[in-house]
Amino acid sequence: MAEAAQEDFSQLPLPDRFTHKNWKVRKEGYEAAAKEFKQTPDESDPVFKPFLQDSGLWKDAAGDSNVAAQQEGLTALCAFLKYAGPNAASRTRSTAIEPIREKGLASTRPAAKAAAQEAILLYVENDKPDFVVEELLPALSHKQPKVIAATLSTITIMFHNFGCRILDPKPVLKTLPKVFGHADKNVRAEATNLTAELYRWLKEAIKVVFWNDLKPVQQQDLEKLFEKIKEEPPPKQERLTRAQQAAAAVAGDNEDQNASPEGAEDVEAEDPVEVETLDLAEPVDVFPKIAKDLHENLASSKWKERKDALDALLIVLNVPRIKDGPFHEIVGGLAKIILKDANVAVVGVAANCVEKLASGLRKGFAKYRSNVMSPMLERCKEKKQAIADALGTALDAVFASTSLSDCLEEMISFLTHKNPQVKLETVKFLTRCLRNTRDVPTKAEVKQTADAAIKLLTESTEVMRSGGAEILGTLMKILGERAMGPYLDGLDDIRKAKIKEYFDAAVVKAKERPKPIAPPAKTAGTSALGKKVTAGGKKPAGVKKPAPINTAPAQEEECTPLKPQPTARSLAKPGLSRPGSGLSAPAGSKLNALKKPASGAASPQRRVISPPINTEDIETPIPSPARFAPGRGGLAGRPLNKPTPATSHAEPAPTPPPSSASLSAAEKAELETLRAENERLASLNESLRSSNSKLYTEISELQNQNAQLIEDHTRDVLQIKAKETQLVRARGECDVLRSEIESAKKDIERQKREMSRLGRESLGRHQQRDTSAITPTSPLPPDEINNGGIYTDTNTNSSSTVNGARPGTSVLSRTGSAAKQHQQHEEKENAGDANTAPGLFNSRRKMSPTAASYGGANGNSGATSPHRATVAAAALNGVTSSTATTTTAASASVNGSRDRSPAEPAENWRRAAEVTSQLKARIEQMKARQGLSRPQH
Structure with missing residues (x-):
């Protein structure tokens, strides 16, 4: 009964056995599936189809509840992934890896655990590795x-x-x-x-x-x-x-295909892995952390402020990876400081900032290379070692973001610099670039570098000659001794020995791979006329070796034979066949039934060999007379006797190298494709050059505009400073004028007080003199008044006239002489006060004639007149000529009153007193209006 059941289970399809409830049936099903997978011829075998359509089968197999069945299920999964190809891994990854990581990897059975790990490795081998890692990482939680x-x-x-x-x-x-x-x-x-x-x-x-x-x-x-x-x-x-x-199989021959994986990966293993390590860090956006006043501080005249700004920038840029952004202004500021700053400490910090920025941006820094490389090479003239090291490290970081082709032209130009320190640092930098570059220089770059290094061998200093030898030795390490031979032919043995020493000690990352030499064909072949020629046989005389055709083996398997077979129509035409094209049979002959050669049987340069040609089906073409010229491969290569059948020919006619007509259709198509690609690249290069020229033009225009703006800004700043200077000077002059005005006001007030004091003193003296010296007497008769007036001496009470000899004559004479003396005294005072009170002096001079005329009008001297005091007081207090005129008119009115009423002396004197008081009041009012009022006594 059990045996019958067992037989029935073995007849079930594999998917049904995979899902059977009996673990033994499942186990046997897993074992049977593994065996069938191993026996399949290729990936398209029908046995894989149900497992590709239903990926859940592998979920149950990898996570089987029975440990024994699970082990066989993991083994079957490994066989499935190994023989079913990449399609199997991609379709079952999402369902099979989860049970593998949950139960398979942590299995207690070593065989099951090993099978689970092998399954994971097969998934990595067949599928995308990143997806496999994503499926495993959730298990870490x-x-x-x-x-x-x-x-x-x-x-x-x-x-x-x-x-x-x-x-x-x-x-x-x-x-x-x-x-x-x-x-x-x-x-x-x-x-x-x-x-x-x-x-x-x-x-x-x-x-x-x-x-x-x-x-x-x-x-x-x-x-x-x-x-x-x-x-x-x-x-x-x-x-x-x-x-x-697959790539290793295509690139190598049979021996390379059977080599170990280590041998296939020797080329890749030589490259250091550190190239990819910068991708580990996440890019950091440093722009928000940069100070807003960075450019202002970089343009400061104090080196301490510039250094502090660069130190803060260095802290911000000190991250493993920097997010790309517009760093043009920052790089330009750093380049300006490196080139022109006089403080070497500031230059060192700026070089460190360039290094951090280039290391963080990596390839994104390539667009800033032209802005900073020349200033840094130019600043290498500094002899301080710390600055030279900082600049060298920054140059290495800049080179790591670009390539040797981008930097070589600039480095070669600095190798002829007039400063020996700059030249030496450039030699060191070029040597480091050759060691670290991963791209083999082109022939033009090799020639340019070798010529510059050979010139350095003739320098006067030993360090420069050693630098040139080191460049040549490093270049030889990259290209090989054979490639550098033509450049070293003209050198002496001592220099060659020095270059060989550097060649042995150099360590480079890029090496020129020597091209493999194609071995001679070892397969049997046939001549153009059908004679079979073995690989070891002697080559017929005059037959040239056809050019090798570089095609991959995989392409040879899919393509038709490389030599196109001429059709019967082409053979029917008169004339010989084209040299190198061979003979072909008409349609339907045995030549059209050729099988394609087995893949992998020949080297990459193998030729397709045709079987022996049946000459009965071939018509011998009649040669054209135009072909009989010597050297054309016509009758000159054939005997003069009667032509023999083609089978009797022992040696073929000499054929020239195959021309473009002898190429296959695939080669022609590939050639056309390459030509089209070449034209496209040429047009693209031309467009890039035009775009580059336009960009350079825009850059030059922008630089000119920037220079113009800077010039305008400088001119405006100078004008503003000039205006500020003028304003400061005007303010100073205004302050000086204000102080002068204040002092002038003080002098005016002082002069006014002095004039007022002098006027009061002079008026008091004159009033005292007039009161004490002259006193009017009784009125005179009219005839006496008209003759000069009568005055009475206060001491003698006697009157006298001017013309008569009366007893009072002596008194009047004395009075007249006293008046003259008083007048002379006044003139001396006016002359002494002319410098201090010119206005008062002028007033006195103007009033003097008026007073004299007043005295003369009455026929008297005027010295003893009672109106003299009024006139003198008006003159001393700055009264104008109008005041004197008014006084004269008042005196005239008094005289008139004397004439009208000579019999009433008391009344006349009363009226004169009233007139005098009125005149005094008017004088006081005029003084008040002119600001010369004085206190009343």
Whole structure:
């Protein structure tokens, strides 16, 4: 009964057995599937179809509840992934990896665990590796520590086999802080192993992602582990992906195809992995952190402010990777400081900023290279070693962001600099560039560099000659001794020995791969006329070797034979066939039934060999007379006797090298494609050149505009400063004038007070003199008044006239002489006060004639007149001539009153007193109006 059931189970289809409820049936089904997968001829076998359509079958097989069945299920999955091709991995990845990481990797059976790890590696080999890593990372958050530890161990094996070139280490590095903080020691141990494996590939670059999140104790333990790893040789990729395997098969011959993966990856393993490490860090946007007044501080006249601004900028730029942005102004400011700043400390910090910016931007810094490379090379004239080292490091960072082709022209120009220090630093920089470049220089660049280095061999200083020899030795290391032979032919043995020393010691990253020499064809072939020629036989005389055709083996399998077969129509035409084209049979002959050659049987330069030609089906064409010219391969290559059948010919006619007509259709198509591509590239290059010229024109225009704006700004600033200077001077002059006005006002007030005082003193003296010296007497008769007037002496009470000899004559004479003396005294006072009171002096001079005329009008001297006091007082107080006129008129009125009423002396004197008081009041009013009022006594 059991045997019958067993027989029935074996007859079930494999998908049904995969889903059977009996674990033994499932186990046997897994084993049967693995055997059938191994026996399939190719990936298109029908046995794979049900498993490709239903990927859930592998989910149940990889996560089978029975450990024994699970082991066989994982083995069957490995066979499926190995023989079904990339399509199998892509369709089953999303469903099969989850049970593998949950149950397979943490299995207690070593065979099951090994099968699960092999399945993961096959997924990486066939599918996209990044997707596989994404499927495994969720297991690091599993609640069971053994699942986390098993997943970390599998990831470590993945990186060990494929390396960081195939697998992206960035997602894994981001999860390391979490697993290092796990409570289980096995998880932490597996995390340490994974970190060590990543360090083998990435070195110090792994620290930029997770190092700061670790504990100090963990950092110390890892540092000790890293010290041991540094002594190990660089790792190599031990397992190839399907794409790499195909590329290796196409590129190499049969021996290369059967070589080990290590041999196939020798070329890639030589390149250091640090090239890819900068992609681990996330780009940082540094623009918000840059100070707003950076450019103002960089343009400051104080070096301390410039250095502080650059120190702050250096702190901002000190990140592993910088997000690209418009750094034109910052780079321009740094280049200006490096070229023109007089303080070497500021120049050193600016060079450090350029280094950090170039290292952070990487290829994004290439557009700023032309702005900073020339200033840095020019500033290499500084002899201070610290500045030279900073500039050299910055130059290396700038070169790392570009290529040798971009920088070579500029470096060659500085090799002829007049400053020997600049020339020496340029030689060192060029040597470092040749060592670190990954691109082999072109022939033009090699010639340019070699010519410049040979000129350095004739320098007067030993260090320059050694630098030229080192450049040539490094270049020889890249190209090889054979390629550098023509450049070293003219040198003496001593210089060649020096170059050979540097050649032996040089370590470069780019090496010219020698082109493989095509071996001679070893397969049997036939001549143009049908005679079979073996590979080891002697080549017929006069037959030239056809040009080798470089085609890949894979393309040869799919294409038709390389030599096109002429049709019967072409053979029917008169004349000989085209040299090198051979003979062909008409349609339907045996030549049209040729099978294509087996792939892999010939070298890359193999030729398609036709079988022996049946000459019965071939018509011998009649040669054209035009073909009989010597040297054309016509009758000159044939005997003069009667032509024999084609089978009797032992040797073919000599054929020239194949021309373009002998190319196959595929080669012609490829040639046309290459020509079209060449034309497209030429047009693209031309458009780029025109665009480049336009951009250069715009740059020059913008530079001219910038220079004009700077000039206008400078002129405006100078004008503003000139206006400010004029304003300051005007303000100073205004202050001086104000002080002068204040002093003038004070002098005027002082002069006014002095004039008032002098006027009061003079008026008082005159009033006293007039009152004491002259006193009017009784009125005179009219006839006496008309004759000069009568005055009475106060001492004698006697009257006298001017013309008569009366007893009072002596008194009047004395009075007249006294008046004259008083007048002379007044003139002396006026002359003495002329400098201090010119206005008063002029007033006196103007009033003097009026007073004299007044005295003369009455026939008297006027010295003893009672009106003299009024006139003198008006003159001393600055009264104008109008005042004197008024006084004269008043005196005239008094005289008139005397004439009218001579008999009433008392009344006349009363009226005179009233007139005098009125005149005094008017004088006081005029003084008040003129500001010369004085207090009343």
